[in-house]
Amino acid sequence: MPPRPLLAEPAAPEAIDASAGLVLGLDNVPMELPLARIGSRVLAAVLDYLVLGLMMALWVMAVIAVVATLGIEGGWAVAAVLLGAFAAEYGWFALQEVLSGGRTLGKRVFGLRVVAGDGSAASVAALVVRNLVRLLDLLFGLLLMAADPLSRRLGDRLAGTVVVHQRRDGELLLTRLPRGWSVREVRVVEAFLRRAAALEPGRRRQLGERLEAWVESAAPGFLGAPSADPVSRLRRAFGAEER
Amino acid sequence: MDYSRFVALRRPLWEELEQGLERLRRHEALTYEELEALAMLYRQLLQDHAWARARYPHTGVARRLERLAVAGTGALHRDAAGDRFSPRRFLLDRFPQAVRAHLPLIGLSLALFLVMTLVGLGVAVFEPGVAVALLGPETVAGLRDGRLWTEALTTTVPPAISSSAIARNNMSVAITAWAGGLLGGVGSLWITLLNGYMLGAVLGVTLHFSLAGELLEFVAAHGPLEITLILVCAGAGLGIGRALLVAGERPRGQALQQAGREALVVLAGCLPWFLVLGAVEGLVSPSPAVPWGTKLFLGLSLQAVFLGWALGAAGRSPREAPA
Numbered sequence: 001m002p003p004r005p006l007l008a009e010p011a012a013p014e015a016i017d018a019s020a021g022l023v024l025g026l027d028n029v030p031m032e033l034p035l036a037r038i039g040s041r042v043l044a045a046v047l048d049y050l051v052l053g054l055m056m057a058l059w060v061m062a063v064i065a066v067v068a069t070l071g072i073e074g075g076w077a078v079a080a081v082l083l084g085a086f087a088a089e090y091g092w093f094a095l096q097e098v099l100s101g102g103r104t105l106g107k108r109v110f111g112l113r114v115v116a117g118d119g120s121a122a123s124v125a126a127l128v129v130r131n132l133v134r135l136l137d138l139l140f141g142l143l144l145m146a147a148d149p150l151s152r153r154l155g156d157r158l159a160g161t162v163v164v165h166q167r168r169d170g171e172l173l174l175t176r177l178p179r180g181w182s183v184r185e186v187r188v189v190e191a192f193l194r195r196a197a198a199l200e201p202g203r204r205r206q207l208g209e210r211l212e213a214w215v216e217s218a219a220p221g222f223l224g225a226p227s228a229d230p231v232s233r234l235r236r237a238f239g240a241e242e243r
Numbered sequence: 244m245d246y247s248r249f250v251a252l253r254r255p256l257w258e259e260l261e262q263g264l265e266r267l268r269r270h271e272a273l274t275y276e277e278l279e280a281l282a283m284l285y286r287q288l289l290q291d292h293a294w295a296r297a298r299y300p301h302t303g304v305a306r307r308l309e310r311l312a313v314a315g316t317g318a319l320h321r322d323a324a325g326d327r328f329s330p331r332r333f334l335l336d337r338f339p340q341a342v343r344a345h346l347p348l349i350g351l352s353l354a355l356f357l358v359m360t361l362v363g364l365g366v367a368v369f370e371p372g373v374a375v376a377l378l379g380p381e382t383v384a385g386l387r388d389g390r391l392w393t394e395a396l397t398t399t400v401p402p403a404i405s406s407s408a409i410a411r412n413n414m415s416v417a418i419t420a421w422a423g424g425l426l427g428g429v430g431s432l433w434i435t436l437l438n439g440y441m442l443g444a445v446l447g448v449t450l451h452f453s454l455a456g457e458l459l460e461f462v463a464a465h466g467p468l469e470i471t472l473i474l475v476c477a478g479a480g481l482g483i484g485r486a487l488l489v490a491g492e493r494p495r496g497q498a499l500q501q502a503g504r505e506a507l508v509v510l511a512g513c514l515p516w517f518l519v520l521g522a523v524e525g526l527v528s529p530s531p532a533v534p535w536g537t538k539l540f541l542g543l544s545l546q547a548v549f550l551g552w553a554l555g556a557a558g559r560s561p562r563e564a565p566a
Contacts, residue, residue, distance in 0.1 A: 031312070073403070083410070124328070129503045133425055136425055171310070190303050
């Protein structure tokens with residue numbers, strides 16, 4: 001007998017994560033990348049440009065301080081400011097992304113990362129290329145991101161990259177299931193176990209006991225010996241492994 | 244297959260693959276047999292992933308296998324030679340090869356540049372009023388008095404500032420010419436045509452005021468290579484534009500990415516030269532103390548070194564190299 005639905009019916013698989021973009025990896029591995037859309041990307045970019053502006057201001061002040069302290073000719077200070085500004089304009093974003101695996105400061109804050117179009121880590125060349133065309137993307141990037149199913153700006157298209165949300169939830173693997181269970185039941189159990197730690201204790205216990213009763217009715221004897229903590233009992237019974 | 248049995252049977256293989264990938268990530272040396280075994284595990288994992296994705300989509304097992312498939316793809320398909328930068332390989336192979344691959348487009352840039360130089364020259368000669376629009380009334384007043392505006396580089400601006408400002412400006416122009424390829428090549432063409440027109444017009448204006456000799460003396464040390472570098476970057480940009488418009492049998496995205504990688508090599512080889520040229524243009528070109536012949540010799544030498552590097556025998560495959 002199929003288990004009775006405990007929670008609302010899960011949505012159809014294709015509707016579960018509307019922001020996911022289906023891409024094909026090198027071996028035609030279909031992957032649903034949690035694509036970052038225009039809103040989060042613009043917020044990250046605004047933060048990055050604010051930091052860049054602040055850095056430039058600090059750079060100018062630092063150069064002036066050094067020149068004043070050491071008594072260097074003013075021309076060299078202007079030269080340092082000019083070349084520093086150029087390096088920051090074209091190199092700051094690329095340098096951050098190369099050094100921190102596809103993340104600028106803004107992307108870190110908003111949980112984004114640049115990856116290759118096949119989901120693997122983006123190469124250094126790709127990260128440099130996508131940042132060399134920032135000037136053009138300031139003009140056309142928003143429009144392109146809005147129109148593209150994978151939310152790519154010009155730089156992404158040229159470099160073959162996409163920007164994704166980093167998965168914040170840990171990996172959960174159920175190693176045992178009652179015989180005959182389908183994906184829907186698995187999702188219900190996984191959804192509860194993944195969020196259990198974040199739930200208020202009373203609510204956690206209440207939901208845990210409901211889930212216990214549901215599993216017990218669907219697969220009698222599967223849960224094994226009773227336990228004071230329903231979450232521990234469910235974890236043990238399903239052989240849940242988290243990392 | 245039953246879920247529990249599937250996980251129990253296959254999980255050891257996933258863990259073995261994970262350990263192997265971790266060893267690759269730490270750049271540990273693997274024997275041929277170990278690498279073969281890893282590739283076999285990877286293929287098995289792809290099958291497992293397909294099964295999990297079909298039967299248990301959006302669950303922990305499907306996500307874990309997807310992560311491993313992505314990591315395995317990235318580790319086992321990576322072109323290690325292409326990903327690790329080797330200065331020697333860049334200098335001797337990659338840059339000359341990339342320039343040679345773009346030669347027809349660089350030639351096109353050069354041709355358009357020369358045509359627009361003639362157009363600019365003609366306009367300035369036959370319509371001297373263009374001088375005021377191009378150079379501004381103060382500069383034109385200076386030309387009437389027999390002074391080139393380039394004198395300011397030595398009299399009013401410290402050399403450090405003029406050199407860095409010139410280098411910065413030229414690098415920005417080169418990057419714009421390169422990146423402009425993404426607009427179907429229009430940006431690259433615009434930079435090429437504009438620079439050609441400006442050179443011709445400025446030459447025409449100085450001819451009108453009988454100062455062309457002074458202008459040619461000023462540009463002799465830095466001009467030839469500066470124009471060459473901008474045209475080479477514009478040619479690389481046109482390569483990007485060509486991939487965008489005429490992708491051929493490959494998917495457009497794939498063609499664009501390949502063109503972007505090749506064009507990046509060209510740009511990376513050109514940009515450092517602008518720092519050298521900035522110093523030359525700020526210090527040597529405007530200096531009355533440096534004789535005309537020395538400036539010309541320096542300009543031609545820089546040009547020869549660059550062209551010798553970009554077009555010389557280095558980087559040719561054995562079949563290409565002369566016998």
